[in-house]
Structure formats: structure tokens, C-alpha cells
Amino acid sequence: MPLLKIDDQTFEVPKGARVLDEALKAGIEIPHYCYHPALSVVGSCRMCAVEIDGIPKLQTSCSTLVGELPPEKKFEGQYDMVVHTRSDKVVAARKSALEFLLLNHPLDCPVCDQAGECLLQDYSFKYGHAHSRFIEEKRVRPGEDLGSGVVINQNRCIMCTRCVRFTREITGTHELFVENRGNDNRIAVFDGHPLDNPLAGNVADICPVGALLLKDYMHTTRVWLLSHTPSTCTECTTGCSITVDGAKDRIYRIISRENAQANGHFICDYGRYAFHQYEDDVLTTPQLKDGAEWTEISWEEAYQQVVDRIGEYGGQQAVRALASPTFPNESNYLLGQLMNQLTDKKSIALLPVKQQEDQVFPMGFRISGDKGGNHRGARDVIHNLAAGTQSFHKGDLGVLIVLDGDGRGEITESIERLFAAAPFTVVLASNRSDITRLADLVLPVAGPFEREGTVTNDQGLVQWLQPAVQLKGQARPDWQVVAELSQALIGEGAMYTCAGDVTWKINQTIEAYSQITRFKIGKFGQFVESAA
Amino acid sequence: MNDFQPILTKHVGQPGSATLDYYLIHEGYQAARQAIHEMTSDAVIQVVKDSGLQGRGGAGFPTGVKWSFIPRNSRKPKYLINNADESEPGTFKDRLLINHNPHQVIEGMIIASKAIDCHLAFIYIRGEFVKEARLLETALEECRANHMLGKGIFGSNFDLDILVHRGAGAYICGEETGLIESLEGKRGWPRIKPPFPAIEGYLKSPTVVNNVETLANLPHIILNGADWFRAIGASHDSPGPKLYCLSGHVKKPGVYEAPSGIELTELIYELAGGIKDDRRLKAVIPGGSSSPVLTASEIDGLKMDYPSVKAAGSMLGSAGIMVLDETTDMVQVCYNLARFYAHESCGQCTPCREGTTWLTKILRRFTQGQGRREDLDLILEVTDNIGGLIDFSLGSYGKTICPFGEAVAWPVRAFVQKFRNEFMDYLVEDAVA
Amino acid sequence: MSFAFTPERKRLFKELVKRYPDKRSVTLPALHLAQEQEGYLGRETIEALARMLGSAPSTLMDTVSFYTMFTTRPRGKYLLQVCQTLACSLAGADQVVDHISKRHQIKVGETTPDGKFTLLKVECLGSCGTAPVVQINDDYYERLTLDKVDRILDKLA
């Protein structure tokens, strides 16, 4: 293996390793704009220039690969490449590249949404000139709407072409292109063919400066006011890693969190904007249906209702339940455990969710058509799961306990029949949905961005859900409500004090999850043991 | 020198010189026939290596050596591209070769194709040369009709076709990788190297790009041998006949063929008839607009071959010699060229895209009498930041993907350094005083 | 305003597709063919060509907009392109431009109201030895003097 020296550190690297990648891995900062690990290498911004022994001209580290030298040619008798990232020449080159990039760039950081996460701002601060030597007239161009909720501020664009390469290489939709030549170069869409693909929002994430902006997020907040919560998207079974940017009580945006095991670098726009779906019709108190009216009741009253109704309608043997393909493993597991103790029948099935076609993009990104983001996990952690609800109609059908489908629950014919037949239905949900409308009792629980626990994507990757915002009103964590129900019905459940306790219980009782721990899941997830 | 007979331009001006019939009577296609029938690829490469022929497109890279980089056992097709983009200001020699003797160029392409085992070659000609493109098409048709192109040329089992491909107005498409991108139907944004075209060029296949004039030399080298070629001109290391384009303030501008290494003063004062209106010489741009300007005193005894001009702090480049007399306003000249480069920058790399326009804006301000004293150093710094410091002993120091950056930085730098006092005349305080 | 090649050009286009090793390489030739036919490359033309070349209109526009010879807007019947780079500039290109500009009362970049002439300044036409030069459509007119310019334009008028 070639031996690479960068500044005063030495690494053994595979042949063909990229100097920039190796440096970044080792925590050596080399500023760069045009390079993006998921895109082809163009080496055009010139920001990542480094000095390499034996080559008089500075080299762009993004396009320089490490080879192996014959023994007699090695540097200092051992290195295949010796790279300097802090030499005077390198520092001067960076400074000048930045100066060039800033010539026409407006000094509007105070009003720019990118401020605080702008590589132009960061690098100028670290590597740039203090004053502009450019006294000529700046190039001023109007901003434009590119489509799919993305706008461009042309004056801020530094022509790194990441966005163009994204629509060519990742989505294969080719909406963006470089128009004109030289200093007139600009990012454009062809008249009548706007940006229009379900991954479009990523172009704003990968824009290293504030040129591409999401209309949805523009001018809503300042990035330094936000907390950044690493979590997982449950909108489909791809299970992308995300960062939820929010303040205490509100989510401002969701961006992709790079995870080679899950989504790679990107997320889709359904996931990106999904949080808006949970902003309205939020459930904040337990509610009991009283004829056509809903009455707010306390949690104690709510649990008492459940106990009373079970007594009234056929006892524990008659209770049936629907688990949720969108809720975390923890609440689904506890519901499964409860049902298996209440009855000796197959008494729990999955709420069906809407299914669509998979969407697969050229570089492999897949938006799953299965919108039950934790479909796999719910199946994995529930013992004795019934394939459907037909058997529920045999014999007595008493109280029905349902975990909601986060707006994606589908009211199929059999679901309709089941709700109609059940004399009393309890639904645990975060927002009003088609399902809650059919309920007799609604229990407010954590929504997708308030939940804690694990979810398993369709590849068997178990990832952590981290609450990003506070629960609204009297809503309680989903796992906790199921645990409290269990406590009320069978006197079990009080031993769980946090979601992690349930995760541990799953680890102890579900064979395939015997390697899954909060610690091992970490930031990037842990695969379940495959059955094979 | 006096006994030198033109080789490449021998037939220029003869009636019918562009036709196949004319060419065939004058030894036409004998060299190609010989290369196809009697020589191996290696033999062709060897004789061209031995001849010392250097590429005439600007960089002066040894042609035979360039060919030898083509991987022999690659299963991919190999491509030859004749670079007829001729867009470097001051250069107009390839157009002459095409207009007066297209078959000489085509014959050169057949020989080069044999050398690198190419079966489909292109002539990438600048889009504005409409007439020349048509002329080449006609010449190629003549060849196809006479089995000199197509399947089994000259009765051999060697297949070759040549396509004329017109550019569409972009100087950067003369740069070989910009050219290849353009040929592939894209914008002419030069590629990062490596990989070099010899390994991954057109359609990711091994590709050689050669200049028109380079190729035109080949029939003569094959017919007369490497030693004959080496003996032409003043320098054993940089031999051969060479086309020099003289423009600007000379009495008889035009293309002159002379042995490599001819003295610049001889070209200006004898062949081109001296300075127009018998004025005094101020400066010469010796090798196309990308070469740093030389002052009148710097050209004394200067030999026009690649190493000598380099030693003088400039470059032979495309041998586009622009002569500037004593009345020339060097600030205007510098601005004119900077504007050209700003217009032609492909806009891919930061320093070139931003720097060329910045320089142009500063220089325009000068031409309007609005220069500031500190601008002179600023211009020098900006040129350094685009093209790197000039140090010919160390080779290229550029900071950009392609040599365009150097091509603008070095000349601008030379103007400001060598004619600083003229720039001082345009300072704003002087205007006020 | 949809675009289609004339039968003759269609044949030429198909011939080109056969001769080139890949379709996208036919881009520049196809654009030339289309612009010769239509006078400019309008939106529909680009969309139609993109379909023929198996590429996206945006990708084709990326190429079109890079090259100065391609135009997306109609121009005059005669395109007067005066070279303004060094050799021509030294030889009086500015006077040629001013002269044409006055003669036809158009500024650089404009077209005469009768649609006959469009005046442009362009960069080096590769004819520095015979400066100053104007390219009118496909032809070069070299060693210009103002008289010569008048004679040429008189003939075209």
C-alpha cells in the first residue's frame, strides 16, 4: 500500500486514494467547493490546491490520486507522495482563489440564509483577504425561480457546478445546465423545463454558498438559532438519515445526513418537506367521542375508559389491535406484548399503508414505494402477528386498539369493516387523520419528529429516532402510552422509564435484534441479523 | 538561408494546387502509399521521432514522442484529430495550408493514422472557416472516390475515413481537451489531466491531437528521411521548415516559410519588407497573442525556434509574429488582448473566469485615463494569481485547468513590466495635473 | 412553430449519424445544419434537435450557448462581423465599425429595421495578415478600406 504524507502525518492508503478524501478523513482541512464525493470530479474551483513534492505546479487535491512509486523513486526513501497543505504557496493560492470568488459576490451575509453555514464565509474568515481590492463595478444579475421550490441568487453563485452535476448524474433529469461562457456563465434551466424531480431540494443542501435556496426555508430563521438533531426519516422504507433543524417548538427544515449504510448523501423532497404534514390538526389531549362531538378528557379518564370498555365488550379475549408500520419498534413491540398477554389468539395485525411504485435514480438512489417507513421493524418485533384482519371477525370482537399510520394509513375495505364491527376503538396518534376520525377514543402521542426509539428500514438497518421538538400539550411518548395501557390492563409496563429500556427489552427477547443496542446503532445504524 | 526552398508552401499560388490531380503530379500521396504499404507503425513513429519534428500548434511537443504514448495493445479504437481551430490572435498559417494544398494535410493525416493505428480521423476546423471546410470536404471526396480513403486504402487492408468537423466560435476549442469535449458535442470546457488524451481522449479512447502544420510536414519526412529534416534550420534540436505569420506594422504582412531558427529581424526586415512607413520598431509579440511581448532591443539576434525564443523569455508558440511600431499605444494593445481573453475564457476555473474579466476592467479603466498607481502592482498580482509566476526553467506554474490561464497572464504581465511608463501616462492623477 | 429538417438536410443528418461513432458527437454539425436552415436556433428547434440527438434540451442549450456562432434569436440577412482583435484593431477595425454603424444607423449588436444587416464585433477571425477583416455570412472580406466596405455593402444592398 502506498505511503502518503500530508503535512506531518503519515498514512497507508489504498492505491488510487484521493488526496482530498484522505486529508478530510484525517481531520486535515483542505477548503474546497466544487468537489463533492457523490459527484464527478471537475477540479474547477481551484480552492483545494496543495503542494506536492516533485511537482512545481500546485495540484488540486480533489483530482489527485495516490499511486505507488518504485522503491528508488520514493520520497525520503519511503513516501509515495508528500503533500503540503499549509505551505506559503498553498496559503497564497487559497487566498487568491477566494479573492476571485468574492469579486462579484455581494456582501449580504447579514441577510443571507446561508450565513453561518456558508463555505465562502467560513473560508474567507480563515484564509481570505480582509479588504476587497476590487473597485470595478460588480456583476449584478436577477434571481430566478428554478422550480421545485428552489430559487437561485445568481450573484452569490460561484460556478462550482455541483447542482448541474447533481441533476445529470444523480437524478438523470438534466434540468440544470451552465449557460453562456466565461464570466457570463450562469446556472439556468431551459425555458419551459423547470427543475422538476423528487430529489430537487438536495441542490440547496449541496450548494456550498447561499446561491440555491429553498423557498420553504428562505428568510424563516438564522441558522445559528437552530438545534440540529440527527434522526431518521420514516416516510418510506428507505429510511434516510436526516438532520432536523428546529427550535424548541418548531421545525424549520430537514436536510440530509450523510450515511453510506442508508441513503448515501441525499434525501428526497417528500421526506424533506414531510414535517409540514404534522403541523396542523395536532392532538394535544385525550379525546372521547360523544355522539358527533369530541370531549377532552384526562389521561386517567382515558385509561379508565379503555379498562371499562374492555370489560363491557367481551373482556380481554375480545381485544384486537393494529400495529403501525410508521411507528417505532418500541411502541409496536409493547403493543404486541400486551396483545399476546391479553388473548391467546392471533389478535394483532398491521395497519395497511398506501403503496406506490419505487422510484429509482441513475446513481442508485431509491425512494421506496412502501410508505410504511418501519414496516420491516413492526413485523420483526411483534410476536404472533396476524397476516390480516379476517380472523378478528371470528367470535367476539371487542375493543380495538390502533397505532395510527401518520396520515398514510389506508382505509381498505377490510379496515372499514373492522372499524365498523368493533364496538369501541382507541387510536394512538399525533395528528388527526382518516383513522382517528373513525375512533371512539383518541390518545395523543409523539409525532414522527417527537418520537424516540428505533426503526428498521427495508434493508434491515436499525436506526435511531431522536426527538427534535417538544411534545405538544399533553401528548406523551408513544411507547409510554402503550406501557401505561399495559400497566392499566395487565399490571405490566411501569418498569419502562425511557424508550431505551424498551429497546433493551427488544434486544433481550427478539432473536434478530440480539445485537441491536443504542450504543451500536450510534449515528449510522446497525443491521439486524439476517434470517439466512 | 538564401538557398532555402519552400517545402510546405511550395505550391501556394499555383493554379489548381488544391486539386487531387495537381497534387498527384507533384509526388502527392507517395509518402502515404509508402507508409501504408512498406512501413510498420513503429517505423513511422521512429522516423518522425528521429526527424525531431515538434508540434506546430503552440507547445512544440515532439510529435513522434506524442504518438508513442498511444497504448499499443488497447482494444479501443484510436483517434487522430487534426487541430485546425486556428484562433490564436496573430496566427493564420493553417488556413493557408488548407486553402492551397489540402491534400498535403490529408496525406499527413493518413501517415499519422498509420502510426497510431487510427481508422477514423477528424479535422476540427474553426467554424468561421466555412470556405476552407468545404474545400476539405471536396478534397476528401476526391480521396474517397480514388480509394485513398475508405475501405482498404491504396489497395491495402488499412481502412481510414476522415470527417470534417466544424467548430462554432470558441478559441478554447483549440486547446486539445476543450476540442475533444467540443467534438463530443459539449461545451468546450478543457478536461483535467491526467488522464491525457493519449490514454483517454475522444469518447474515452486513445487520441492524438496534431496541428495542421505539424501534419503537413509528415509526407516530406517520410519521403526525404529524418536526417534531411534534421538538417533544415539553425538548430538540431528544433529543426524543419516553419511557417511564420507576420502581421501588424510590417510592409508585407503574410505567411512566410523559412527554416526553423531564422532570425526574427530577417523575417521582419527582409521577408516582410520592414516596418510600415519606415517607422521604428517598438516591440514584437513573437508567437501569437499568448506569448510575452519582446522589446525592440530584446529581439536582436533572436533565433525563431522553440528553445531560443523560450530562452529569451517568451515562446515561439504558433509563430504568430505581431510587429508593433513606435506609435503603438501599448496600454491599448494590452487592453485589446485582455479583452480577447476575457471573451474567450471558458469560465470553468475560478482564477481564469474571474481574473480575465477583472484585468480587463482595470485595463479599460486605464484606457479611459482612470488608472491608479496601485493598479500596476495589482495587475501583476492578479496575473500571478491566474497564471502563476513565470519561471521557464521550472516549466508551467499555472493555477488553472488548462494553459489558457498562463496564456493571458504572461503577456499581460510582460506588457505592464516592460512598458510601465506607458501605463503611467494613463494614471488618473497625471490626467488631473 | 415546430421544427423539422428539410428532406435534404434530414438525409444529411442521418448520414452524419451513421458516420460518427456516437450520436452526441453529431451535435455541432446538427446545430449548424439547423441554423443554416432556420437562421437561428429557437426554442422549438432546440427541443426537436435534442430529441433527435437523444439528449435533453437543457444539455443542448448548454452547448449552444457556449459558442458565439450559434444564435437563439433571428439576425439580419447579412451578418456583418468585424474583427476587433489586435491586428485588425491596429489596422483600423474601429473605423470600419463606426463607418458601418453610421452608414446603416445601427449600433453594434443591432439589426437594420429592414432586417437586412446585423452588425457585430467579434474576436480574432484568424486572418491577421490581411487585416482589417469583416466576415459577412460565410465569406471573409480582407484588407478593408472604408471605400472597399462601401463597395461591398452597396452590392449587398
Ligand SMILES: Cc1cc2nc3c(=O)[nH]c(=O)nc-3n(C[C@H](O)[C@H](O)[C@H](O)COP(=O)(O)O)c2cc1C
Ligand atoms: C488556449 C489554447 C488554444 C490553442 N489553440 C490551438 C489552435 O488553435 N490550433 C492548434 O493547433 N493548437 C492549439 N493549441 C494547442 C493544442 O492544445 C495542442 O497542443 C496542439 O493542437 C497539439 O498539436 P501539435 O502537437 O501538433 O502542436 C491551443 C492550446 C491552448 C492552451
Ligand code: SF4
Ligand atoms: S484556464 Fe480558463 S480556459 Fe482553461 S479551463 Fe480554466 S477557465 Fe477554461
Ligand code: FES
Ligand atoms: S474542490 Fe478541487 S478544484 Fe474544487
